Amino acid sequence: MTGEATTLHPAALSRPLSPLLALWPLLPIALFLGAFFVYPVLQLLTLSVRTPAGEMTAQNYLRIVSDPIYANVLAITFKIAFWTTLVSILGAYPVAYLLATASAKRRNSLMIWVLVPFWTSFLVRTFAWMILLGRNGAINRMLISLGITDAPVALIYNLTGTLIGMSHAMIPLAIMTMLPVMQTIDPNLARAADTLGARRGQTFWRIYFPQSMPGVSAACIMVFITSLGFFITPALLGGARETMITQVIITQVQELLNWGFAGALAVFLLAAALLVFALYDRVVGMATLAGASASVGRARPSMLGRVGARLGGAILGALGNLCAAVAERWERAMPGSAQGVLGKAALRLAFGFVIGFLILPALFVIPASFTAGAAVEFPPRGFSLRWYQTYLSSPDWISATYNSFAIATMSGLVALLIGTMAAFALTRRRIPGKTAVLALVLSPLIVPRVVIAVALFYLYSRLELVGTITGLVIGHAVLAVPYVVITVMAVLSTYDQRYDQAASTLGASPLRTLWRITLPQIRPGLIAAFLFAFITSFDELTIALFVTGGAVSTLPRQMWSDMLLQINPTLAAVATILLVVMTLLLFAGEYLRRRSP
Amino acid sequence: MTTTDDRDVPPKATRRDFLVTAALTTAAASMGSVSSALAAEKITVADPGGIYQSGFGAAFYKPFQAETGIEIVNVAREAEPTSQIKAIVEAKSYVWDVVSVTLSSRKLLSDQGLLEPLDWSGPEMDALIPAARQPDWMGTNVFASLLAYRTDTMKTAPNSWADFFDVKKFPGRRSLPKSPIIVLEGALLADGVPLDKLYPLDIDRAFRKLDEIKPHVSVWWASFGQTTQLLQSGEVDMLYSSNARIQAAIDSGAPVQLIWNQALYGLEGWAIPKGSPRAALAKRFIKYCANGARQAAYTNALAYGPTNPAAFDKIAPERAKFLPTAPENFKGMAQINDDWWGANKDKMFDRFNAWLLR
Numbered sequence: 007m008t009g010e011a012t013t014l015h016p017a018a019l020s021r022p023l024s025p026l027l028a029l030w031p032l033l034p035i036a037l038f039l040g041a042f043f044v045y046p047v048l049q050l051l052t053l054s055v056r057t058p059a060g061e062m063t064a065q066n067y068l069r070i071v072s073d074p075i076y077a078n079v080l081a082i083t084f085k086i087a088f089w090t091t092l093v094s095i096l097g098a099y100p101v102a103y104l105l106a107t108a109s110a111k112r113r114n115s116l117m118i119w120v121l122v123p124f125w126t127s128f129l130v131r132t133f134a135w136m137i138l139l140g141r142n143g144a145i146n147r148m149l150i151s152l153g154i155t156d157a158p159v160a161l162i163y164n165l166t167g168t169l170i171g172m173s174h175a176m177i178p179l180a181i182m183t184m185l186p187v188m189q190t191i192d193p194n195l196a197r198a199a200d201t202l203g204a205r206r207g208q209t210f211w212r213i214y215f216p217q218s219m220p221g222v223s224a225a226c227i228m229v230f231i232t233s234l235g236f237f238i239t240p241a242l243l244g245g246a247r248e249t250m251i252t253q254v255i256i257t258q259v260q261e262l263l264n265w266g267f268a269g270a271l272a273v274f275l276l277a278a279a280l281l282v283f284a285l286y287d288r289v290v291g292m293a294t295l296a297g298a299s300a301s302v303g304r305a306r307p308s309m310l311g312r313v314g315a316r317l318g319g320a321i322l323g324a325l326g327n328l329c330a331a332v333a334e335r336w337e338r339a340m341p342g343s344a345q346g347v348l349g350k351a352a353l354r355l356a357f358g359f360v361i362g363f364l365i366l367p368a369l370f371v372i373p374a375s376f377t378a379g380a381a382v383e384f385p386p387r388g389f390s391l392r393w394y395q396t397y398l399s400s401p402d403w404i405s406a407t408y409n410s411f412a413i414a415t416m417s418g419l420v421a422l423l424i425g426t427m428a429a430f431a432l433t434r435r436r437i438p439g440k441t442a443v444l445a446l447v448l449s450p451l452i453v454p455r456v457v458i459a460v461a462l463f464y465l466y467s468r469l470e471l472v473g474t475i476t477g478l479v480i481g482h483a484v485l486a487v488p489y490v491v492i493t494v495m496a497v498l499s500t501y502d503q504r505y506d507q508a509a510s511t512l513g514a515s516p517l518r519t520l521w522r523i524t525l526p527q528i529r530p531g532l533i534a535a536f537l538f539a540f541i542t543s544f545d546e547l548t549i550a551l552f553v554t555g556g557a558v559s560t561l562p563r564q565m566w567s568d569m570l571l572q573i574n575p576t577l578a579a580v581a582t583i584l585l586v587v588m589t590l591l592l593f594a595g596e597y598l599r600r601r602s603p
Numbered sequence: 604m605t606t607t608d609d610r611d612v613p614p615k616a617t618r619r620d621f622l623v624t625a626a627l628t629t630a631a632a633s634m635g636s637v638s639s640a641l642a643a644e645k646i647t648v649a650d651p652g653g654i655y656q657s658g659f660g661a662a663f664y665k666p667f668q669a670e671t672g673i674e675i676v677n678v679a680r681e682a683e684p685t686s687q688i689k690a691i692v693e694a695k696s697y698v699w700d701v702v703s704v705t706l707s708s709r710k711l712l713s714d715q716g717l718l719e720p721l722d723w724s725g726p727e728m729d730a731l732i733p734a735a736r737q738p739d740w741m742g743t744n745v746f747a748s749l750l751a752y753r754t755d756t757m758k759t760a761p762n763s764w765a766d767f768f769d770v771k772k773f774p775g776r777r778s779l780p781k782s783p784i785i786v787l788e789g790a791l792l793a794d795g796v797p798l799d800k801l802y803p804l805d806i807d808r809a810f811r812k813l814d815e816i817k818p819h820v821s822v823w824w825a826s827f828g829q830t831t832q833l834l835q836s837g838e839v840d841m842l843y844s845s846n847a848r849i850q851a852a853i854d855s856g857a858p859v860q861l862i863w864n865q866a867l868y869g870l871e872g873w874a875i876p877k878g879s880p881r882a883a884l885a886k887r888f889i890k891y892c893a894n895g896a897r898q899a900a901y902t903n904a905l906a907y908g909p910t911n912p913a914a915f916d917k918i919a920p921e922r923a924k925f926l927p928t929a930p931e932n933f934k935g936m937a938q939i940n941d942d943w944w945g946a947n948k949d950k951m952f953d954r955f956n957a958w959l960l961r
Binding site for chain 1: 679680687689690693696823825838855949
């Protein structure tokens with residue numbers, strides 16, 4: 007696979023541009039992140055090496071080293087992110103596989119269920135889990151009434167609760183990242199393997215699984231990095247030990263006004279996360295993500311690099327072989343016909359379980375919104391539409407809804423445009439220090455949002471963007487760009503460039519090839535990337551509150567202020583309306599797409 | 604105790620209030636261009652949002668606007684607005700003219716020179732309780748940090764921090780915050796330190812006492828908002844929180860009782876970001892909020908204690924019994940020492956986090 011992609015590189019055919027000039031698609035992202043992320047955030051982070059009087063000091067960093075609490079919290083943060091990634095990937099893979107191998111029609115209607123968690127705000131979702139998983143919650147009551155347990159099980163206020171809440175948020179992201187990659191896998195390869203006598207298990211583990219690796223790899227990175235920044239979910243659903251480093255940073259920023267030390271902690275987190283990223287790149291290899299060119303792009307692969315790449319390849323190979331061996335053993339013990347049936351049943355069961363998990367909070371929120379009582383409860387008290395009336399008759403809620411849609415759409419489009427350009431350059435061109443570029447692109451996901459928010463406020467006050475929608479769109483696009491780059495890179499890495507080559511041989515200009523051949527084929531990846539960008543903005547609270555001083559109302563901001571004393575059923579009503587509207591929009595889009603020739 | 608009528612009235616009233624506010628806001632917004640062109644006087648006031656907007660709206664914003672013609676633009680702030688105020692002052696982008704901060708946040712902001720001094724002249728300013736008076740901050744409402752329990756599951760009614768720590772005599776599920784504030788005080792109270800001799804806190808003694816209760820804490824809560832739900836759903840039987848959060852559970856019908864004994868009180872109030880170009884108007888607005896009758900008007904929506912004792916002339920006795928500054932409740936309470944916390948918070952957070960993770 008590797009050799010093929012290098013020899014048939016279209017860039018190799020049409021390369022009149024000088025190497026530096028060929029990097030122009032990276033220019034927009036460099037300017038954008040440079041101006042609205044690197045510059046303001048670096049300015050804030052320099053506070054960590056200065057005393058209030060302005061002299062240089064290492065005091066903040068010495069403090070981190072001298073007190074074991076910070077390393078301890080960082081270790082917990084990485085541990086929680088690791089488990090979340092593992093659970094999310096294991097949950098997402100069978101769903102993505104089943105969706106990728108289903109017919110287009112079935113896939114699109116099933117897809118809508120996967121997206122359900124996206125449309126229920128993280129505030130509402132976290133609260134729903136608190137009620138569902140509690141001691142007297144619906145799940146414990148069900149377990150007791152079914153006689154599975156005598157006393158309530160501790161599902162929440164511990165690591166379990168944290169992982170439930172976090173993987174619920176991350177599984178859709180993982181599915182949506184893997185799916186476009188899996189969709190580009192040519193089903194004929196599996197058929198060929200079948201024809202050549204491979205068993206079903208063998209075909210999967212030796213043919214399909216390796217080809218899906220770029221998607222898995224991208225999903226791992228996105229879920230892991232995103233999980234590092236979680237703090238509300240672990241704080242509300244976790245126990246005494248689930249303290250995340252972001253929470254400690256926020257305390258320093260907000261409660262102690264010690265921005266120097268907060269900056270030092272942010273640098274500490276960033277450094278640790280990028281170290282993990284670099285190691286991951288060496289061992290598993292972002293090569294799987296950035297196409298073959300990543301390894302080629304390195305002028306002189308270092309010793310560690312080569313060993314790492316070998317090691318990574320060996321690990322993956324061994325994993326595949328092990329699974330194949332287990333599968334073969336299993337298959338031999340079974341008559342051929344039973345295998346197929348059983349395999350399919352297991353896959354469907356896993357699919358149903360994961361989808362059930364994803365829509366569970368929504369199943370709770372919808373009835374709760376029709377309560378006649380004043381609190382969100384399960385089961386709801388009586389029936390009324392008063393909370394819908396509250397929403398629809400409130401200009402505050404309506405304008406917040408409008409703002410959220412407008413800001414999310416605009417920041418999604420900005421991120422999609424510059425992120426896709428960067429993804430093309432990163433997958434297809436030889437770029438020195440590709441890992442470093444990727445690390446920079448991922449950084450907005452690692453630096454705590456409160457740090458970005460404070461940094462942007464200072465920048466915006468000079469640009470007169472404080473309190474403007476433009477400022478908010480830019481801030482949200484900064485957060486969304488990493489998702490776009492990784493998602494599009496993942497889908498491009500499995501894209502068969504011989505199509506482009508064929509088009510250019512037939513006389514199509516590069517632009518025409520891009521527009522008529524490449525983009526339509528990677529469409530699922532582009533849609534996923536836009537949805538990630540959209541939802542990043544749609545669910546964002548910190549930057550929305552900070553850079554506008556609360557002047558531009560968005561849905562999360564409105565929900566936040568509404569749930570101050572307790573969550574009231576208006577939030578459940580809003581969540582239900584969003585859920586229904588977004589789902590209908592997706593169905594309508596799907597319907598129109600199928601009707602158009 | 605609370606009847607069903609009691610329970611249903613406040614939320615309804617709140618909602619109606621809210622709709623009225625909303626309608627007025629729209630009306631004001633549609634006339635905005637005209638009136639601002641004529642008056643050109645408006646200030647932005649940031650509060651915690653939600654129920655504050657209806658409570659303070661009815662008590663302060665609407666009457667002030669009606670009486671003075673100065674427009675109040677009300678925005679919701681973050682849970683802890685200190686960093687935003689610092690950014691506003693340093694970047695000179697005055698998106699807020701008046702902002703509500705707690706007394707302990709005031710200390711932090713004042714120490715960094717980020718607040719504008721207030722105008723303390725006038726009889727109504729003099730009438731405020733001493734704790735509400737700072738050169739650059741005026742207390743608007745008092746909250747109590749206290750214990751509460753479920754009356755249906757606690758067989759014996761607890762009445763002190765010592766009872767909270769006594770797991771044999773008072774069996775039940777307990778909850779404390781993931782923060783040392785009030786928890787250290789509670790441990791010392793449980794260990795026999797009198798309420799008026801708490802500060803400076805004997806930290807080692809407090810942590811030794813906390814070791815006893817640690818294995819018996821079922822939930823470590825992370826936000827005040829969470830405590831309402833913990834009590835309401837019966838997740839725990841006893842916890843410490845702020846009185847308004849517990850009141851929200853009581854108002855929605857949960858069988859919950861407040862323990863006023865050994866309660867500590869803190870304050871929220873108005874401050875002006877230093878250098879605000881509209882500081883004069885902002886000071887005028889703040890002075891307006893010192894009036895007792897106006898403060899009384901927010902107590903229907905917000906279960907907080909007015910800082911002007913004259914407010915209680917206007918508050919019905921059945922509501923007053925839930926308010927921290929009602930004479931009956933206030934006399935047995937002590938104030939949280941924000942100076943001590945200001946000097947020790949950083950160290951305490953680290954030590955408490957390390958203790959929690961142990």
